[in-house]
Amino acid sequence: MAARYDRAITVFSPDGHLFQVEYAQEAVKKGSTAVGIRGKDIVVLGVEKKSVAKLQEERTVRKICALDDHVCMAFAGLTADARIVINRARVECQSHRLTVEDPVTVEYITRHIATLKQRYTQSNGRRPFGISALIVGFDCDGTPRLYQTDPSGTYHAWKANAIGRSAKTVREFLEKNYTEESIATDNESIKLAIKALLEVVQSGGKNIELAVIRRNQSLKLLESKEIETLVTEIEKEKEEEAEKKKQKKST
Amino acid sequence: MALANVLQSESVDFSNYGRKCRGFSSSLYETELGLESVGGDNLSFAVRTACSDGDGPERKIQFLHGTTTLAFKFQHGVIVAVDSRATAGAYIASQTVKKVIEINPYLLGTMAGGAADCSFWERLLARQCRVYELRNKERISVAAASKLLANMVYQYKGMGLSMGTMVCGWDKTGPGLYYVDSEGNRVCGDLFAVGSGSMYAYGIVDSGLKQKDLTVEEACDLGCRAIYQATYRDAYSGGQVNLYHVHSEGWNRVSQSDVLMLHQQYQAEKA
Numbered sequence: 001m002a003a004r005y006d007r008a009i010t011v012f013s014p015d016g017h018l019f020q021v022e023y024a025q026e027a028v029k030k031g032s033t034a035v036g037i038r039g040k041d042i043v044v045l046g047v048e049k050k051s052v053a054k055l056q057e058e059r060t061v062r063k064i065c066a067l068d069d070h071v072c073m074a075f076a077g078l079t080a081d082a083r084i085v086i087n088r089a090r091v092e093c094q095s096h097r098l099t100v101e102d103p104v105t106v107e108y109i110t111r112h113i114a115t116l117k118q119r120y121t122q123s124n125g126r127r128p129f130g131i132s133a134l135i136v137g138f139d140c141d142g143t144p145r146l147y148q149t150d151p152s153g154t155y156h157a158w159k160a161n162a163i164g165r166s167a168k169t170v171r172e173f174l175e176k177n178y179t180e181e182s183i184a185t186d187n188e189s190i191k192l193a194i195k196a197l198l199e200v201v202q203s204g205g206k207n208i209e210l211a212v213i214r215r216n217q218s219l220k221l222l223e224s225k226e227i228e229t230l231v232t233e234i235e236k237e238k239e240e241e242a243e244k245k246k247q248k249k250s251t
Numbered sequence: 252m253a254l255a256n257v258l259q260s261e262s263v264d265f266s267n268y269g270r271k272c273r274g275f276s277s278s279l280y281e282t283e284l285g286l287e288s289v290g291g292d293n294l295s296f297a298v299r300t301a302c303s304d305g306d307g308p309e310r311k312i313q314f315l316h317g318t319t320t321l322a323f324k325f326q327h328g329v330i331v332a333v334d335s336r337a338t339a340g341a342y343i344a345s346q347t348v349k350k351v352i353e354i355n356p357y358l359l360g361t362m363a364g365g366a367a368d369c370s371f372w373e374r375l376l377a378r379q380c381r382v383y384e385l386r387n388k389e390r391i392s393v394a395a396a397s398k399l400l401a402n403m404v405y406q407y408k409g410m411g412l413s414m415g416t417m418v419c420g421w422d423k424t425g426p427g428l429y430y431v432d433s434e435g436n437r438v439c440g441d442l443f444a445v446g447s448g449s450m451y452a453y454g455i456v457d458s459g460l461k462q463k464d465l466t467v468e469e470a471c472d473l474g475c476r477a478i479y480q481a482t483y484r485d486a487y488s489g490g491q492v493n494l495y496h497v498h499s500e501g502w503n504r505v506s507q508s509d510v511l512m513l514h515q516q517y518q519a520e521k522a
Contacts, residue, residue, distance in 0.1 A: 099395065099398055099399070099402065100391075100392070100394070100395040100398065101392070101394040101395060101398060102392065102394075102395065105387075108387065
């Protein structure tokens with residue numbers, strides 16, 4: 001039954017599905033994991049870095065992109081589709097600055113991206129974008145924001161979220177560990193993002209890429225050295241936790 | 252009807268110029284909005300220039316904007332003061348024209364130049380502002396509203412629109428005042444006066460704004476006096492002075508004073 005209804009995406013199936021959109025969501029689930037955390041004065045994006053071939057330049061594979069000085073996004077899914085969406089979003093950020101003389105709010109640019117994605121689910125001869133995006137940033141009034149969009153064109157605000165491969169595992173981890181004290185300081189928020197990614201990423205800090213935006217500052221990509229330091233800190237904390245538990249058991 | 256014919260023959264051939272530029276309406280006496288224009292749609296605040304080289308629609312007609320409108324920012328917001336006279340050549344067509352357009356409860360626009368152009372485009376601006384508010388769940392800023400208007404009319408640059416308006420309001424950055432015209436100018440400022448009586452008004456406001464901290468009453472009085480003085484000397488301004496005050500909660504209409512009453516009042520004060 002499904003086979004007949006996934007050709008032209010403008011057609012609903014008898015039980016109310018848009019199969020092309022659902023297939024796009026499957027494509028997203030194959031992409032590498034990305035996690036976003038909204039702290040108090042910081043927003044963090046972390047992605048799983050796919051291992052590059054030996055001869056490939058690492059710098060050309062960037063999954064975290066700035067849309068404007070105060071907004072950036074990470075995606076999971078088809079990299080080529082993401083490039084188009086990011087280009088359009090960047091142009092819209094500047095157009096908004098020109099016509100309204102104000103930088104975009106995170107919600108506005110998310111809405112723009114989501115509307116763009118929805119348009120591609122409702123026209124002939126086009127397929128939906130195969131990406132989910134995590135859009136983070138600060139509004140003019142200093143409020144941190146995190147939004148997630150998906151191929152169907154819906155968007156929601158989140159306190160913390162993950163997309164891509166094993167997103168479910170990471171989200172469960174975040175639901176357990178996102179507390180007021182875990183985001184109390186900037187450093188803690190960054191460590192929470194790394195901890196969440198370490199759940200699903202093999203071989204530790206080498207395969208993690210991290211970016212942060214602090215209030216009134218632009219996007220900063222953390223260097224691998226900084227990430228390594230934080231990873232060792234986290235592992236030390238884990239060991240100390242394990243030690244304490246052992247002591248409790250033995251006494 | 253007869254009046255329109257009289258006006259058409261005596262002054263510059265206006266109707267053809269207007270007809271050529273009105274892309275969407277063929278009839279001289281109807282507009283798409285269904286408004287009837289009484290006495291010919293040559294009704295405007297423009298002064299007919301007496302240049303008699305009758306070469307037709309190609310010539311650029313220099314509008315003198317027979318009116319006086321002014322607006323200035325002060326500590327407690329923006330004061331907007333306008334006269335209410337409309338002239339068709341040397342004939343006073345009306346003494347009771349509303350030259351302040353209420354775009355929304357916190358934005359005002361003034362009218363100078365062509366009445367139809369001003370009111371049409373500002374109503375269109377009101378629609379855009381409302382859509383912005385609904386989409387973004389917050390009020391539009393004065394900068395953005397004036398930018399929208401300027402961009403709208405810029406597309407018609409050179410096609411004969413005549414509009415010199417001031418967009419006044421209060422947004423989250425405080426009081427806002429922009430001058431926008433059909434030539435494509437859009438400037439931010441603290442004080443603007445537009446129209447044939449503007450020079451007289453500038454004189455009064457410039458000398459009155461010396462003290463930096465005016466109270467609301469002082470500012471209103473200053474605006475009123477400036478328009479009165481302009482109507483005193485400028486033949487194309489008169490009628491009543493309509494005064495508005497824009498503050499953080501929105502705008503409110505302060506007063507409407509007949510110029511002749513003001514004259515008596517000020518004369519009495521002098522004595």
